[in-house]
Amino acid sequence: MTAEMTEKNRPGKDWPAILLSWFDRNKRDLPWREDKPRNPYHVWISEIMLQQTRTEAVKPYFNSWMERFPTIHDLACADEADVLHQWQGLGYYTRARNIYRAAKEMEDHYGGKLPKDKEEILSLPGIGGYTAGAILSMAYGKKEGAIDGNVLRVYARLYCVEEDILKTGGRKIIESLVKDTLPDRAGDFNEALMDLGAEICIPRSPRCESCPLLPRCRAFYEGKEKELPKRTPKKPQKEEEAACAIIVKDGKVLLHKRPSRGMLASMWEFPMALSGGAEEAKKKLEAALSGKAGDCLWQYRHVFTHRIWHMKAYRMEDCRVPEGEYGWFAPDEYREFPLAGPHARLAAFVEQMIR
Secondary structure, eight states: OOOOOOOGOOOTTTTTHHHHHHHHHHHOOOGGSSSSSOOOOHHHHHHHHTTTTHHHHHHHHHHHHHHHOSSSHHHHOHHHHHHHHHHSSOOOOOHHHHHHHHHHHHHHTTTTTOOHHHHHHHHHOOOHHHHHHHHHHHTTTTOOOOHHHHHHHHHHHHHOOBBTTSHHHHHHHHHHHHHHHHOOHHHHHHHHHHHHHTSSSSSSSGGGGGOTGGGGHHHHTTTTHHHHHHHOOOOOEEEEEEEEOOOEEEEEEEEEESSSTTTTTTHHHHEEEEEHHHHHHHHHHHHHHSSEEEEEEEEEEEESSSEEEEEEEEEEOOOHHHHHHHHEEOOHHHHHSOOOTTHHHHHHHHHHHHH
């Protein structure tokens, strides 16, 4: 659909009020929005969980997290392994480690509370400009913007921003627009933009017919709503073959603890070898365990941000346990461990196998 763009159809100054009116009638019912006034801890945890994860998928994780760690004090006093286990399934475990570190800093320096000062919040591990803006506006009522992917997309379409929103120039344009249009109800406005971007102004095929801002959207009137926003194409993900060992003895399986630094640090996995080819990965696994891989019992493709693992798990017997952090664990024991990414899926399969 196209129409002639006139001065009357440009975004103008009234669209924030139109959006807030729409939000008051249509805002999503989410567990982290239930507190009145908003709980800063709930805002913080929900916003970190929502990074790279769909809203519906986050809800049960948020509720479970708050049952286990109802306050920042409870979180700061927990073991890191417990925190990682509670995070299991959300991926990007650096986020969980930063949450834990930040909680300890807040316990030590801010009385177990999120500070209200922007610079102090930004000094905490894992909290950047977006999360700081969300906390300050939604929980503390401050006039701060919170620019995430949804906000970038909405503004790029509303104002027909042709510049790449992932590059400095494009982002600065939108940051300036956000600053100029931010109303007094900044927290509600930020959430309204998020809801609009998640429900209506979605990537690729926006639902323009349902948008309260349609009469103000320049991209729509110029027929560019599906072209914008412009983004630099991502680099192709590195693809690796992963050979895993299923080694069972007396109802227990052999697991390995990953190094304390690097990808999936300090998490547990089935013995695994990575390579560019499936046979090469299998041979590396056999060499590491001084054994012979049997039948392939399980296959899975796991997508990370920058890489893809094509995983195959083999039954192995008469192996030598290498030096390092290895151990034998029954299902009721390893269920309490933070399992590395897709290894939690493999563990569920193995549990059914050895029952």
